[in-house]
Amino acid sequence: xxxxxxxxxxxxxxxxxxxxxxxxxxxxxxxxxxxxxxxxxxxxxxxxxxxxxxxxxxxxxxxxxxxxxxxxxxxxxxxxxxxxxxxxxxxxxxxxxxxxxxxxxxxxxxxxxxxxxxxxxxxxxxxxxxxxxxxxxxxxxxxxxxxxxxxxxxxxxxxxxxxxxxxxxxxxxxxxxxxxxxxxxxxxxxxxxxxxxxxxxxxxxxxxxxxxxxxxxxxxxxxxxxxxxxxxxxxxxxxxxxxxxxxxxxxxxxxxxxxxxxxxxxxxxxxxxxxxxxxxxxxxxxxxxxxxxxxxxxxxxxxxxxxx
Amino acid sequence: xxxxxxxxxxxxxxxxxxxxxxxxxxxxxxxxxxxxxxxxxxxxxxxxxxxxxxxxxxxxxxxxxxxxxxxxxxxxxxxxxxxxxxxxxxxxxxxxxxxxxxxxxxxxxxxxxxxxxxxxxxxxxxxxxxxxxxxxxxxxxxxxxxxxxxxxxxxxxxxxxxxxxxxxxxxxxxxxxxxxxxxxxxxxxxxxxxxxxxxxxxxxxxxxxxxxxxxxxxxxxxxxxxxxxxxxxxxxxxxxxxxxxxxxxxxxxxxxxxxxx
Numbered sequence: 091x092x093x094x095x096x097x098x099x100x101x102x103x104x105x106x107x108x109x110x111x112x113x114x115x116x117x118x119x120x121x122x123x124x125x126x127x128x129x130x131x132x133x134x135x136x137x138x139x140x141x142x143x144x145x146x147x148x149x150x151x152x153x154x155x156x157x158x159x160x161x162x163x164x165x166x167x168x169x170x171x172x173x174x175x176x177x178x179x180x181x182x183x184x185x186x187x188x189x190x191x192x193x194x195x196x197x198x199x200x201x202x203x204x205x206x207x208x209x210x211x212x213x214x215x216x217x218x219x220x221x222x223x224x225x226x227x228x229x230x231x232x233x234x235x236x237x238x239x240x241x242x243x244x245x246x247x248x249x250x251x252x253x254x255x256x257x258x259x260x261x262x263x264x265x266x267x268x269x270x271x272x273x274x275x276x277x278x279x280x281x282x283x284x285x286x287x288x289x290x291x292x293x294x295x296x297x298x299x300x301x302x303x304x305x306x307x308x309x310x311x312x313x314x315x316x317x318x319x320x321x322x323x324x325x326x327x328x329x330x331x332x333x334x335x336x337x338x339x340x341x342x343x344x345x346x347x348x349x350x351x352x353x354x355x356x357x358x359x360x361x362x363x364x365x366x367x368x369x370x371x372x373x374x375x376x377x378x379x380x381x382x383x384x385x386x387x388x389x390x391x392x393x394x395x396x397x398x
Numbered sequence: 399x400x401x402x403x404x405x406x407x408x409x410x411x412x413x414x415x416x417x418x419x420x421x422x423x424x425x426x427x428x429x430x431x432x433x434x435x436x437x438x439x440x441x442x443x444x445x446x447x448x449x450x451x452x453x454x455x456x457x458x459x460x461x462x463x464x465x466x467x468x469x470x471x472x473x474x475x476x477x478x479x480x481x482x483x484x485x486x487x488x489x490x491x492x493x494x495x496x497x498x499x500x501x502x503x504x505x506x507x508x509x510x511x512x513x514x515x516x517x518x519x520x521x522x523x524x525x526x527x528x529x530x531x532x533x534x535x536x537x538x539x540x541x542x543x544x545x546x547x548x549x550x551x552x553x554x555x556x557x558x559x560x561x562x563x564x565x566x567x568x569x570x571x572x573x574x575x576x577x578x579x580x581x582x583x584x585x586x587x588x589x590x591x592x593x594x595x596x597x598x599x600x601x602x603x604x605x606x607x608x609x610x611x612x613x614x615x616x617x618x619x620x621x622x623x624x625x626x627x628x629x630x631x632x633x634x635x636x637x638x639x640x641x642x643x644x645x646x647x648x649x650x651x652x653x654x655x656x657x658x659x
Contacts, residue, residue, distance in 0.1 A: 101654045130655045137495045140652050156649055158497035166495040170488040177418065188411030189496040191404030197411075233492070 091116050091241065091271055092136055097145035099131050099295075106131030108295035109145070118267040120282030121275040123292035129275040130169065132292060133245050136273065137166045149241070162190065165239035167230050169246040169275075175219030179210055179229040182218060186233040197236075204236035205229070208262055224255030231262060241271045248281050260284045314338045314351040317358055320374040324348040327365055334361060346373075405498040405505070412493075412506020413513070420476065420514055432472060432518045436463035437525035450531035453538070454607065460530070460542060461603050464522050465549040466596075470576060472515035473550065477557040478572045480507040481565040485653060500648045504558055508641060511554045512547075519546035541606045545599055548633045552595030553580070555637035558644035562651065587619035595636060597622055598629040605629075 092114040099106035107128045123129045134140040135147045138154035138161055147153055154160040174182055180201055187197035205214045208228040218226055227247065235242060244263065248256045264285055266272065276282050282289060283303055290300040299306055321327055328348050331337045336358055339351035352358045359375060366372045440459060444451050451459075480503065484490040493499040523542040527535045556579065560571035584596035591597045601622040604610050610621065622629065 106654075134655065137491075139491060139494045140654075161495060161497040161499075164495060166491065168488070168491040170491070172489075173487040174489065176422075177415075181415075181418075185411055185415050186492055186496070189408050189493065189499050189502060191408055191497060193407060194411075 091150065092119075092273065093146075093148040094132075094135070094142075095146045095148075097135065097142045097147055099135060099140060100143040105295045106140075107135070107292070110292075110295075110297045111145075112290055112297050112300055114273065114288075114290065116271045118272040118285055118287035119274070120285065120287035120289045121273060121292060122277070122279060122282055122289055123275075124277050127277075127292045128295040129277075129292055130245060131295070133166075133243055133273070133275050137161075137164055137243055162237075163240040165234040165237065165242045167234035167242070167244045167247055169249060171223070171250075172218050172226050172230055176217055178215050178217055179205060179221065179225075179232070180214040182229060183233045183236050187236045190237040192237065200236045200238075201232070204232040207235075208232045209258070222255075224251050224258070227251060227255065227259060228262070231259070235266060239270070241273065242266060244272070244274045246276055247274065248276065248278070256281075314353050315355050315377060317350045317352060317355055318343065318374070318376050319348050319350065319362055319372060320346050321348070321365075322346065322371040322373075327362070327370060330365055331358070331361055334358075336361070405501050408496070408498055408502035409505035409509060412502050413509035416476075416507055416510035417513060420510065425475075428475070429472075429514070429518045429521075432468045433521035433525055436460065436468060436522045437529040439463060440526045440530040444530060450533070453532045453534070454609070456527075456530045456532040457538065457541075457603070457607055460523065460526055460538070461545070461599075464519055464526065464542060465545040465599055468522050469515055469519050469546060469549040470553060470580075472518050473511055473553050473557055474569060474572055474576075476511035476514050477507060477554045478561050478568040480504065480511075480558065480561040480568075481648065481651075482561070482568050485565060490653060494653075500651075501645050504562065504641060504645050504648055507561075508554050508558060511557075512550045515554070516547055516550045519550065541603075545602060548602070548630065549595065549599055551637050552598070552633040555640035555644070556580075556595065558641055559647075562644045562648040565653075585620055591620070592622070592632070593636065595633055598633050598636075602626060602629050 094110050094112050097110045098108055110132070121129050121132060131140065135142055136149055136154065138157060141155045147155075149160050150163055152160050154164070172182065177185070183201040183205060184197045187200050188194060192200065202214070205211055208231055210225060210228050210232065213221055213225055218229060221229065231247070234244070247263065248259060251259060260281070263272065263274070267285060267287070272285070272287065274282060274285055274287060288300070288302050289306050291298050291306070299309055301309075319327060324342055324346055328340050328342060331350060332340055334357070336352050336354040337350055338353060341349050343349050350358055355377070362372060362375055440451065440456065443459065481490070484493055484503065493503050496502070520543055523539055523546060527538050527542070532538060556575060557572045560575055561568045564571045580594055580596045583590045584594035585591065597620070600620065601624070604613070604621045605626060610618065610623070613621070
């Protein structure tokens, strides 16, 4: 469905994506990466907004840039909020459907139907400026799916939404992904995981990992985990742990923190518990790299052939 | 729908949407000002003279005020921001990812700009002719209506070029194009002026007012003696060429994410 072969996109001297080769088949895919990783450039290449500086992009077997046949099968929901404030949700969606080449009558019927599908039927005739962010996101989604594309591309669809709106939108997108293909760009792992999507992880314009969530987890598990311990005497704890084979690396962090890299977190937890029994005041023991940045750092380490 | 029909349907949608965007109190106020301004000028001139305005003089003033000034300003406001507005509003991505969206944007904005500015121009002509109290007012109105339509069609297409080449500086670039192409090249007694809308409009005015025989030989160099249909066809051909080039440029343009929103 989507194939990128050695694709590089340059903006002058700035690299958007760097030598990316990936093939994404039909189904749901998550494009994961921190802000500035190159996700929007990747999406821009796939949705025909941008042309690669080097390499080849194919969507449905053809380059998407300037290709009406490909664009007709694409639905795109950008990260930016709808800035049209005076138009109603119905007018906006109808406009987008008509832009896809449908007649006015057909576009009106599709717009009404899709707004109902996304739960905006009652607010359809209200100006977009009077809708909540969550409602505008739904209107944006309606605009992207009303022409029934084969592939829906969403760029940061859940940004700025409250938990309820986020939950509702995840449900809508999941329903969509049951019958058609989906590519979601996000910097939040749990959002992509909630969509049961395969993952492609991008960082610094490079694709650092791709596969099912299980495969990605397997990759991660092969690397040492970092555990952060907060206690009253981190130097003492560091001395105690340094000699143990379970401890791959150790560093002090601030006045009360010590970060331990290990392949056996249970052993480290037991050692810390022993130290606590011996009088060390331990106030916290948490995985240090649960954040997405931690995950990315470890995947980059794997990509470069070095442990973090 | 596919191909040309789909593009035209999409262009109609863009035109409708752009016209709806133009219907703000500020824009409507400017349009009203554009309609009233020539009438006020002619009324002021009329008050400073005795009796109704002399027809030829009135026609010259009206030509300078409406097909030139009002239409030009109206098109600068409606056609120039064709792409810049989409980038600024963050709606460019919606247009660029639709089949034929880029073509539809140029054509649709062109239709909206011509419709809006023609309406303002026709209103201005009607009010100004009535305010001037010139003889054969309906003949003048018909003549200037044709000039307004041709001015809008030709110049909206001309301004489509800076709109797609330099979206972020489209207004400045369009003023430059208007000065250099329309008012500099257009008045050069050389082949280059054949490719300007101003030559065609001026020639039509001279033809319809029957001024050619009375013109000094030097001034005849800046009007084209060919028949009316040639002048009209030339404007249409120029518009088609300008729009085609603008579409070809926009179809190849890329805007990095940082230029949007």
